[in-house]
Amino acid sequence: MTPLSITQAQMTRDPDQPDDNRPTLAEVARIAGVSEITASRALRGGTHVARATLERVQTAARAINYMPNRLAGTLAGGASRQVAVVLPSLSNSVFSDVLHGLETRLEQAGHHPILGVSNYDPLREERLVSDLLSWRPAGLVLAPAVSTAETRRLLAGSGVPIVEIMDVDPAPIDTTVGLSQRAAGRAMAHYLLGRGYRRLAYAGHDISTDPRALSRLQGLQDGLAEAEVTLAATVLLPGPSSVPLGRDAVGQLLQDCPVGAGHDRLVVCFSNDDMAVGGMFHALSAGLDVPGDLALAGFNGLAIGQALPLPLTTIASRRVEIGELAGAALLARVAGKPVEKVQDVGFRLVIGATT
């Protein structure tokens, strides 16, 4: 042990920090007998470094369990490998599917999502966007709620690639991946009209905060209007979509729209498949014939709808794929490659036994 002068001791470590003595690049460099920057180069690509020194550095790093500090690396100019992800909900499997696809694609490139969930609250979304951007991510993926002007300002001024997902109809700030929610609603209208239904109702959750559910409803109405049909009734219940909410909604609906013998057959369109499952429960409890007395149509193609004894008629969205494509688009943008501003993955009408 050679004694250290006070100056050296001060420069190498702070005696007040007994806990946080994680090895730094400087120590790796010292052990390997090279400069910090050479160690840095060796531990990353290994380019512009002699094979011998590369191995010395790697050995030294392993010997002291060196773990790079990406905060410092990113601050010093390296590209961030974090991607901000803001979703409106996780209680609906729609967004966990998207997140699943997104995370898979990001991880392949060594990127990681920082997650925020807005619960469809515009102010919370705004705060999340602000918070997550302050981590200086490489980009941001957003399934927007009803965004505030301030949110859009933050996004536009962030200087990083933005990928909006789920609905390709609104003009994108930067890039968007999804489907046309409005066209999906219209497709359901066309299908139901083609099946001969003329008496339609709508049962939804609180769609005032869910712009995509609202677009689907509008698309449905558009499609009906083309045949000069209007919704016989609409019930909107507060709260997020769920099985019990759908059951309650149908219960209310049937008070205004009697069904059964002596009435035209009624088809209820739901804002989401879980709502439709609830509707099915109500029909079972009330002894209604599905689809004879009451027909049901959902949206999203969730597993729960297909698990029913009568598989649900619905429109399937390609959620995992949307996540994967959003990740790919973001990574391409980060790499400076050109990306289509709008990627429409489409949707698929699933004709079940409930219509």
Place this chain on the structure above:
Amino acid sequence: MTPLSITQAQMTRDPDQPDDNRPTLAEVARIAGVSEITASRALRGGTHVARATLERVQTAARAINYMPNRLAGTLAGGASRQVAVVLPSLSNSVFSDVLHGLETRLEQAGHHPILGVSNYDPLREERLVSDLLSWRPAGLVLAPAVSTAETRRLLAGSGVPIVEIMDVDPAPIDTTVGLSQRAAGRAMAHYLLGRGYRRLAYAGHDISTDPRALSRLQGLQDGLAEAEVTLAATVLLPGPSSVPLGRDAVGQLLQDCPVGAGHDRLVVCFSNDDMAVGGMFHALSAGLDVPGDLALAGFNGLAIGQALPLPLTTIASRRVEIGELAGAALLARVAGKPVEKVQDVGFRLVIGATT
């Protein structure tokens, strides 16, 4: 426009970076006419700052749309407000429920999860833990796959609070929140024995990579052994749990275990509710009486199981609550408060119509 000397130009900004000219704390301070540290204090708590200067700084910050750089803040000594979260899956709603609860609790404290999904791959989990720790998070939440020794070394040596979730039986590295998977399996055994079942089978997904499903199976066998009963048959199919996999598993199972007239009634226990739903489908297609010929028992209490015409007998886990408690435990640890090493939230036997 006053001409700048070369020295000034070099000190204030780099002409090679036209894009990234986000305002810094230094600019806020300059506009407000204070030092950087005063501006820093004002923009955080506002403590030890005169009310007048506080307002000047805040006004200046808003005027130039200042957004703090948390990378720099954290590197300089501030506590990180990121929490690493490593989950084995997102395709099963079990973990999106947990993530939902966790994110909610973290966000309340201004913390954000950085997410990694291992797909039950030990090596991928190891890489994720390493990657996420290199962001120097305030802590780490982990629903472990079959962890490698290297993973445990990384965790133990990380110096940050670790919360393991889902199963309270393994000895925690630091802290754990969940339920006893083994006790849950045993509880199901006791219930089924109490109902008079003596002929039991097991249908599972690839539980070799899913330690919790394996523990439940062991608990089930433990409970049966107490009554000197053993499983009549076991089918394990590769891949993650899903509805189709459950259907296939029951199909195979019934080749060895005939049911119906002339046979003792059989109850099949599944590794997860979605598998059990698949089993129900097989029963429906084969025209079997449930639970007369074939009884079914799931695990986890997922919505899909309760959405069946016959609600599924299962054991409900409190997933959202586990996430919330894990977040609370982590935040408490970060704040230096004492935390129970093991938090058992228990489980609930749900007696449906399938047994």
Place this chain on the structure above:
DNA sequence: CTGTTAGCGCGTTCAC
């Protein structure tokens, strides 16, 4: 209450 000094750990300049 405010400012000065001194870094956090790393990567991007340039040189050699």
Place this chain on the structure above:
DNA sequence: GTGAACGCGCTAACAG
């Protein structure tokens, strides 16, 4: 192929 100097943006210590 390697290194020196510098700065990323911010905050913890002290000083006053």
